[in-house]
Amino acid sequence: MPKRLTFLASLSLVAAMSIPLSAETTPDAGTVLARVNGEEITLGHVIVAKSVLPAQYQQLPDEVLFDAILDQLIQQTLLGQERGDQVPQRIELALQNERRSLLAAETLQEIMRTVTTEEALQQAYDAKYADGFGGDEFNASHILLNSEEEAKAVKELLDSGADFAATAKEKSTGPSGPNGGSLGWFGKGAMVPEFEAAVIGLEPGEVSEPVQTQFGWHIVKLTEKRKAEAPALEEVRGELSNEIQQQAVEDRVAELTKSGEVEKLEVEGVSPNMLSQPELLQE
Known part of the structure; x- marks a missing residue:
C-alpha cells in the first residue's frame, strides 16, 4: 500500500x-x-x-x-x-500496521524531545569526558599483501628480525608501502572492523598475525597509543543527543515490555518462509 x-x-x-x-x-x-x-x-x-x-x-x-x-x-x-x-484484507492489515507505526513514531519523538535537555547533555558530557580525554588514538603501520601465504611468509621474516619499515617498502602492495607502511594517528571507527580489532589487541611495539580484510591480508604493527584530547561540548552535541535519546527509548521500551502483558504464541504450522507467501492474504 x-x-x-x-x-x-x-x-x-x-x-x-x-x-x-x-x-x-x-x-x-x-x-x-x-x-x-x-x-x-x-x-x-x-x-x-x-x-x-x-x-x-x-x-x-x-x-x-x-x-x-x-x-x-x-x-x-x-x-x-x-x-x-x-476492504481487501491486505489493505485492512496495512492500515492497522500504519496506525501502529505512526503512533509509535509519535511516542518516540515525544520521548526524544523531552530527554534532550541542556542539563542532560552536560551530564552526559561530564560522564564521558570527566578525565579530560576522548577515546583512544593509535599510531600504526601495516604491510598489505595479496594472499595469506604471502602474509605468513612476511610474518616469518619479521619474526626473524627483519625491519618492519624496510619490509613494508619492499613487500607491501598498499599506498603506504613507500612510506614504510605508516598510517599515522587514527581513532576508532577510522579503519575497517577487522583491522581495528587487530590494532586494539596489540601493545605498542607488537606485530600482529596476518589479518584479512576486504582489501587483502595485513601485517599490523602498533607503534604508539594515546588518549585523544576531550572535544568541546559543541563538537559532540549531536553524538551525545543521539546517545541520550537512544538510551531513553530503550529504557522506555523495556519498561513498557516489563509492565505490559506481552504473549508471543508458538503456533503449530507457522514458519518463517510464510513471509514470502502473499497468497495467504485473502482478497
Whole structure:
C-alpha cells in the first residue's frame, strides 16, 4: 500500500464543487474543504497529505500544491468509494500496521524531545569526558599483501628480525608501502572492523598475525597509543543527543515490555518462509 501521495492525471469525470467558508469562522484542521458523496475532506487532510509528499513536490509553492492536493484527495476518495464496504484484507492489515507505526513514531519523538535537555547533555558530557580525554588514538603501520601465504611468509621474516619499515617498502602492495607502511594517528571507527580489532589487541611495539580484510591480508604493527584530547561540548552535541535519546527509548521500551502483558504464541504450522507467501492474504 503506497505511503506517499502520488499525483494522478486529472479525471474528466471529477467536478469538485466549491464550498464557501463562513467569514465569521477561523479555518482550522477540521474545516471542511470538499464533500465527496457525503465523505468530508478537511484542511487537516490536505496539510497531512502535503507533509508526506516527496521532496521535489514539497518545494513547490503552496499556491500550486493546495488545489492539486485537494483534487488528488477527491479523486482518491471517489476511487476508494468504488470498493464500497469491501476492504481487501491486505489493505485492512496495512492500515492497522500504519496506525501502529505512526503512533509509535509519535511516542518516540515525544520521548526524544523531552530527554534532550541542556542539563542532560552536560551530564552526559561530564560522564564521558570527566578525565579530560576522548577515546583512544593509535599510531600504526601495516604491510598489505595479496594472499595469506604471502602474509605468513612476511610474518616469518619479521619474526626473524627483519625491519618492519624496510619490509613494508619492499613487500607491501598498499599506498603506504613507500612510506614504510605508516598510517599515522587514527581513532576508532577510522579503519575497517577487522583491522581495528587487530590494532586494539596489540601493545605498542607488537606485530600482529596476518589479518584479512576486504582489501587483502595485513601485517599490523602498533607503534604508539594515546588518549585523544576531550572535544568541546559543541563538537559532540549531536553524538551525545543521539546517545541520550537512544538510551531513553530503550529504557522506555523495556519498561513498557516489563509492565505490559506481552504473549508471543508458538503456533503449530507457522514458519518463517510464510513471509514470502502473499497468497495467504485473502482478497
